[in-house]
Amino acid sequence: MLEGRTAIVTGGSRGIGAAVVRRFLANGANVMLNCRTESKALSDLRDELSGRADRIEVAVGDVADAGFVAGMVRQAQERFGTVDILVNNAGVTRDKQISFLKEEDWDAVLDTNLKGAFLCAKAVIKPMMRARWGRVINVSSVSGLTGRPGQSNYAAAKAGIVGFTKALAREVAPYNVLVNAVSVGVVETRMTKSMPRDIYAEIERSVPLGRVGQPDEVAGACLFLASDLSSYVTGSNLNVSGGGYM
Template identity: 55%
Template sequence: MDNLLVGKTAIVTGAARGIGAAIAGCFAQEGANVVLNSRSDSTALKETIAAIEANGGKAVASVGDVGDARYVPSLVATALERFGTLDILVNNAGVIKDRPLAFLKESEWDEVMNVNLKGAYLCSKAAIRPMLQKRAGRIINIASITALSGRPGQTNYGAAKAGLIGFTKSLAREAASHNVLVNAAVVGLIDTRMTRQIPRDTLEQICGMVPLGRIGTPRDVANVCLFLASELSSYVTGTTINVSGGGYI
């Protein structure tokens, strides 16, 4: 451990498992206090927090929907009340509702937009206020290469993630004068519960199109987020870092 985040407090949304859990664990390893958000008080959330604590980290859960404006203020309040500060926000929470546009239900469009894009807006708006006051902070948005290259059946998801990239760039300009840095990690094919459901032959075909020739791990994403959350990235804002093994060049 290099203690890159000692004394910092981070909120990670969608942190029960997968990429979010890896980010939370990585930050805790580097000394951060971590607030893990999840839509439900699941076994996975409890196991992730237990694993962080077993390794000497400090973590607390906050259960709720990031797309709900009534919930989000309590998420930020949890960080401030438990740890006294809020330094880092990772907008990772997301859902997919894949369907060709001709058959895409309005409710499926709305849910994806509500969690993936509105959730980032609500959380960032609540989190940025204490950051602006102390003139320091990091906001990291987890986007997707679907926003850059498109993918059949993901018009809602692609639109939400593309919107998140635009949101990142504009907020970075707004917040730069107060030393609040805003960046995005644009994620490709990562080994998560969702990708494990892809048939093996299809997954091998997809990996064959990735220049590095393998599927990424949640830790690959967490490492990039650690860079963006730490002082190593003190002159980096408004950018998108592609974490796709070269899948989008």
């Protein structure tokens, strides 16, 4: 589905990002995998995907740093010739009630989750427009649609992602560059696995499908939006939450 395409996947060393990397590679894409720091997760993923090393490039750095982002895009272009797809998945949380939320907690979340998406999109959008083909997929959250206690910073960033997606989609649609968001519900990750069992069970009961999602299920939605199957879809916000948000 993505044969000959090149994708940048931010936050790609674990969880949803790693699942997207695997899906895209399995469907023929070259992938620039970004993560903020060297980690065991990155090392393990490199080992797992060593058989496809000819189609993988890694850039370690902060997507909130414009200089790093520009260098990452150049690196991908030099290695693979072009960047066709961007998945803005990098994200952090600093959950606290607003009375205890420090300014640096607000800034850290907005910088990575929202500013990072802006910087990455800005760096790839002109080449996509010149090529008259491109896909930008912004990973948001149902928290940005409903709000959640203790997540005012995260909800603000993810709501911003949805508005950013719609505005950018209108700007670049004449150039056949499609921009969409994926709003994710509760997904089984390292964070959710560490939850107390009673809280985890309560979350499962709150989802109409009766379970939390899997990273690969989000990756499947990203694959659809990255491929020609979504050729008439732009400015959308695809809800991947098992019915948790309706």
